[in-house]
Amino acid sequence: MSKEKEWFENEDFWLNYGPIMFDEQQWAQAHGIAEKCIELAGLEKGSRVLDVCCAVGRISVELALCGMNVTGVDITQPFLDAAKESAEDEGVEIELINHDMRTFSSKKKFDAAVNIYNSFGYCDSIEDDIKILKRVHANLRKGGTFILECISRESAIKYFTPGEWFERAGKTVLTDFSVAGDWEGLRSRWILIDKDGTKTDHTFIQRLYSAAELRDILVKQCKFKTAKVYGGFNMEPYDQKLKTMVIVATK
Incomplete structure (x- = not known):
């Protein structure tokens, strides 16, 4: 008996809602965020980067434009088709893979992984959320960096x-x-x-985690060596002035 699909696995949903959620403002911010991710992870040109739940390739394309070797993984094929078209328009190559991040495994290990713009916390169970984080850890090289940005309970x-x-x-x-x-x-x-x-x-x-909860899950359950929480991509303190939650974890 096959498992019933979760809502985010429904391609019709994203065909209707994708153009609404990924608006011009999000695209305009993408280049600066990609540059910040490269800086936070200490990457050099040619570094291998995994874009977790890459959607329409907003960050993937900008990372590739910055010289990164990018692999984008998403469960929604129409999003990957849009990402491919954007990459072609910009003249960059991106490896795009249609797969569920809960089970994704790559033979090559990545220097960094990113999960940007609030695409975490939608699984039916906490256990499935953690499966995604564990797969990120498994696909990173030793010393690799994972950058996670999403809504926290505090934000x-x-x-x-x-x-x-x-x-x-x-x-x-x-x-x-x-x-x-x-x-x-x-x-x-x-x-x-x-x-x-x-x-x-x-x-x-969307399931809400406090920053401390998610930090501890990354270290204690997913075996990241360190996980630091910031209130923005400029490494602002995670305090009452937070803009968003950014966690930088190292394997």
Whole structure:
């Protein structure tokens, strides 16, 4: 009996919601973030970098433009098709692999791995989240660096908004956010309305980890040698002024 697919494995969802979630602002920030990742990991040109859950290749393409040897892995083939097109437009080569990061294994070991822009914490169980982190560890060389950036429990509380509406990609978008459990997750409802009135409605929950919880999981359960938490890509302190959560872990 096959396991029922989780929502993020549904390609139709991403075909509808991808253009909304990956907006122009996210693309504009990509080059600077890629440069910061290279700096944080101490990489040189030609370094092998694994982009975990690479989606449409926003970071992968910029890393390749900076001279990195990039492999992007994602479970959604239409995203990989878009990433390939972007790479071709920019004149760079990226290895793109359609695979579930919970089971991904590569013969080559990577100098660094990145998981950027809030693509962690969506599995049905904590155990599956940890499987992803363990696979990252296994695919890094000894001394390799993993950079993880996502919403933490602290940042979700600091920047919480009940929702908004806006126009994007030819659609009217309504969002509604609420707390799941005792701040264990962030429930997000996205309603898309086309010009002809067609409505698409989807709700999902992202599991929220505190920075300390995730740091300890990386070290104690996933066997990273070190894991340091920052409040931004400029290595800002992770305190009340945090912009986002960035964890830099070393194997």
